[in-house]
Amino acid sequence: MSSPIISVENLGKSYLVGHQSSRQESYTALRDVIGRHAKSFVCKGLDMARGRQIVQGDEVEEFWALKDINFEINEGEVVGIIGRNGAGKSTLLKILSRITEPTKGKVTLRGRVASLLEVGTGFHPELTGRENIFLNGAILGMTRVEIKKKFDEIADFAGVEQFLDTPVKRYSSGMYVRLAFAVAAHLEPEILIVDEVLAVGDAKFQAKCIGKMRDIAKREGRTILFVTHDLRNAVRLCTKGMLMLDGSNSQLMPINKVVDKYLSLDQTVFLGEREFSEELTVISLDVSPNSITCDTPFKLVAKLRVKKSCIARDLHFYISTPSGDRVSLLDCRSENRLLEFKSGSIVTVEASAERSSLVSGHYFAGLCVRTDDCFDAIEHLAEICVAENESTLVQYDRQYLGALSMSYSSSVTSSSDVESSLR
Numbered sequence: 001m002s003s004p005i006i007s008v009e010n011l012g013k014s015y016l017v018g019h020q021s022s023r024q025e026s027y028t029a030l031r032d033v034i035g036r037h038a039k040s041f042v043c044k045g046l047d048m049a050r051g052r053q054i055v056q057g058d059e060v061e062e063f064w065a066l067k068d069i070n071f072e073i074n075e076g077e078v079v080g081i082i083g084r085n086g087a088g089k090s091t092l093l094k095i096l097s098r099i100t101e102p103t104k105g106k107v108t109l110r111g112r113v114a115s116l117l118e119v120g121t122g123f124h125p126e127l128t129g130r131e132n133i134f135l136n137g138a139i140l141g142m143t144r145v146e147i148k149k150k151f152d153e154i155a156d157f158a159g160v161e162q163f164l165d166t167p168v169k170r171y172s173s174g175m176y177v178r179l180a181f182a183v184a185a186h187l188e189p190e191i192l193i194v195d196e197v198l199a200v201g202d203a204k205f206q207a208k209c210i211g212k213m214r215d216i217a218k219r220e221g222r223t224i225l226f227v228t229h230d231l232r233n234a235v236r237l238c239t240k241g242m243l244m245l246d247g248s249n250s251q252l253m254p255i256n257k258v259v260d261k262y263l264s265l266d267q268t269v270f271l272g273e274r275e276f277s278e279e280l281t282v283i284s285l286d287v288s289p290n291s292i293t294c295d296t297p298f299k300l301v302a303k304l305r306v307k308k309s310c311i312a313r314d315l316h317f318y319i320s321t322p323s324g325d326r327v328s329l330l331d332c333r334s335e336n337r338l339l340e341f342k343s344g345s346i347v348t349v350e351a352s353a354e355r356s357s358l359v360s361g362h363y364f365a366g367l368c369v370r371t372d373d374c375f376d377a378i379e380h381l382a383e384i385c386v387a388e389n390e391s392t393l394v395q396y397d398r399q400y401l402g403a404l405s406m407s408y409s410s411s412v413t414s415s416s417d418v419e420s421s422l423r
Helices: 030-049 089-096 129-139 144-158 173-186 196-200 203-220 231-237 255-263 390-409 415-422
Strands: 006-019 059-073 078-083 104-109 113-116 191-194 223-227 240-245 268-270 274-276 280-288 298-306 310-312 314-320 326-331 339-341 346-353 361-370 375-387
Touching: 006 089, 059 089, 078 089, 078 203, 078 231, 078 255, 089 104, 089 113, 089 191, 089 223, 113 173, 129 144, 129 173, 144 173, 173 191, 173 203, 191 203, 203 223, 203 231, 223 231, 231 255, 240 255, 274 375, 280 361, 280 375, 314 346, 314 375, 326 346
Parallel strands: 078 223, 078 240, 113 191, 191 223
Antiparallel strands: 006 059, 006 104, 268 375, 274 280, 280 298, 298 346, 310 339, 314 326, 314 361, 361 375
């Protein structure tokens, strides 16, 4: 039996996090300030001399981004890595791409690795698109003759032929991603690592990239690691999956089981107590059910501490995208009645939606109130993840894969051909 192409054993990665001292002093003299800065300067100098990480702050805490990661991936497998923000997915990919050194553990890679982790990764901003193609190929160990053979395919796939002799620092983020993915996918690496960066591209290009990754995995036997928050793309592309939670990983299992496990998690995170002017304080916000999926009903429930008696003439929740666009509004009042709050009490307000109407993705829940004395809105009270229904995923996946297999069996190469084949 052949050895796995990727093998990870007891992998861990820790960082030092600095904090300002929480000690309260009755007063601070000038000599105390000078002494504190002198001590900090000496410590930073010693850390630099010893090759250690330089940390700002009086107190230092060790944070483990990855803890005891173990898995093996065989050649030709397409593995989706799913998890919340901050679960350690990107840190894992940086270690596998040899960008970051692990604190402990062992990683064995049997093949050339091409990675697409961030917009512009591996590109020199002063060089042109043409020069960066040759630069990336050389980094992957390819000869100039091999790169020339693939050059026309790369340029055609990226769709930036007109700007190949323009420095990439003048490219938009979408053009960056187009060229970077085209280079990574066409220069024949044994292992392709792709982070959520594809979300920057437009819908046509995302479909084109998913199709290309399926093609190189199926026809050429390449191994792909794919991190995404879009569960539809995970089901479309991946055969296996792995769930990351707080720096730890689950066993590799079929992608549908990983999606089910992810959807069963509590997808709402309350971001902390917040104040409304001098009258109200939000002390909690919950979402029911814990896992929101598309086209299903849900309810928002908040608890408020009343510091000063008031009458709320308007009180509603709103849901916004990470960019701040409000996409949904839920009124907490019944039949537009006024809400009377008495000083010192803790009240519960809620609002329901019979149908989600939200597409899959990450959102923030906020609360808006208008009283006689104030009109205030609190953004980012809670982070909410909305996922696709499993039935929708499966149905959409079948339609997508059927169209995609037909398009690639006919040697489709242009984005317009892919779009027409999916209609």
